[in-house]
Amino acid sequence: METLQSLIDRSLVYQMTNEEKLNELLKADPLSFYIGFDATASSLHLGHLVPLMIASHLQRAGHKPHILIGGATALVGDPSGRSTERSLESRDTIDQWAVSLKTQMKRFLDFNDESANGALLLNNADWLNKLNYINFLRDIGKHFSVNRMLTAESVKQRLETGLSFLEFNYMLLQSYDFLHLFRDKNCILQVGGADQWGNIVAGIDLIRRKESSEVYGFTCPLVTTSTGEKMSKSQPGGAIWLDPDLTSPYQYYQFWINVDDRDAAYFMKLYTYLPVNEIAEYEKLTGADTRRTKEKLAFEATAIAHGFEEAKKAQNAAKALFSGKGNQQNVPSTEVPLSRINEGISAIDLFTETGLCPSRGEVKRLGKQGGLYIQDERVSSPEERITEDMLDNNSLLLRAGKKRYHRINFV
């Protein structure tokens, strides 16, 4: 199996150095590669998924992943793809983040250190924090041409709005990471997002100069939706996180099932392990049948991120709510004491307490617009009390807008 070609077939490759050689290497013996993630939050989000999937594919092909948490570089902030400087986080915070990131990555990668190609999690703070400024300048800095750095796309853009010296150094640090991992772990391949191209190439150059060795790199596309949105933090309804406490598996499933028709098959290639020939079958579906593609996509993607069981639950809940099949057991729910009905509880209370609406004002607004439902009945006056005869089996199904459901179980 041609590993590189299969990645290309899945649209996972954007740019690469020395394709021919890289292809040979990936076909031959297992190699060590690295992918960096800057710790900028306690959870990964959709924007991190493509690099993770690539790492996973490569590991399945027998190669050894080195996952680099940018504990030190996060303190500097990569100017690539950003218009403003990142906020600086404390060392402690970033260390905590690294721990939770690893938990999430375990769904995608095998971190078993018994196996030869078990993934390794590294933190560049371990070597970058030890650097001596003067030595670094002499050993590493002298290999970098400022003239050339200024032509890097990431820097060029920031020249418009401003770039501090701190961030300007990011390229050197990332290059040093590559050098370090080459020396220490024999990493000969770096993979990153398209915005990392400049940093990756800089690292390759550095290794050639310092070690007279050829190493390789490729980038994956920065995925955008058909409407031009980045797959990163800002999605309708807020960020989609991999942490189930931030984005529940149900919400995660819903995100995928709601993607634009035009993206469905494309996302299947990127975000599932389904073989491309199977995806080709789904691509043939048109019109309303595209929903079948999205159902598959949603199920597979959720299973990867949250496990088969959670995916099954999310799927059941979706079926119960949107096509009336199956039971509503797995619909997100909250328990409320039955006594509160006698004390007087209104729709406003329920909708805010379940988090379906962030404020009472929002409930009233939605009510005015006809977007509030209890048991599929439109709620015209959300201030009115809930009465016991409205309950069905001691439970109420709330709905805000077309798609957001929540169940209340009175106990």
Added chain:
RNA sequence: GGCGAGGUUCCCGAGUGGUCAAAGGGGGCAGACUGUAAAUCUGUUGGCGGAUGCCUUCGGUGGUUCAAAUCCACCCCUCGCCA
């Protein structure tokens, strides 16, 4: 360091003493139409147990005033030119 421009609600961007919770656009949300899609049209878009009311918001802190996003002082930050 000098000079100039600027920091406004999720984003961009108007506003230069009361009529400002703050134009307009984007985005979001809702309704209609649909297929939990897209496109389109319409509405909506700080919070508050229901309010010609209160609270929070216009970089920060103080001040002037019956009244400040708007005026004054100091400070912080960003950009540009010069050094």
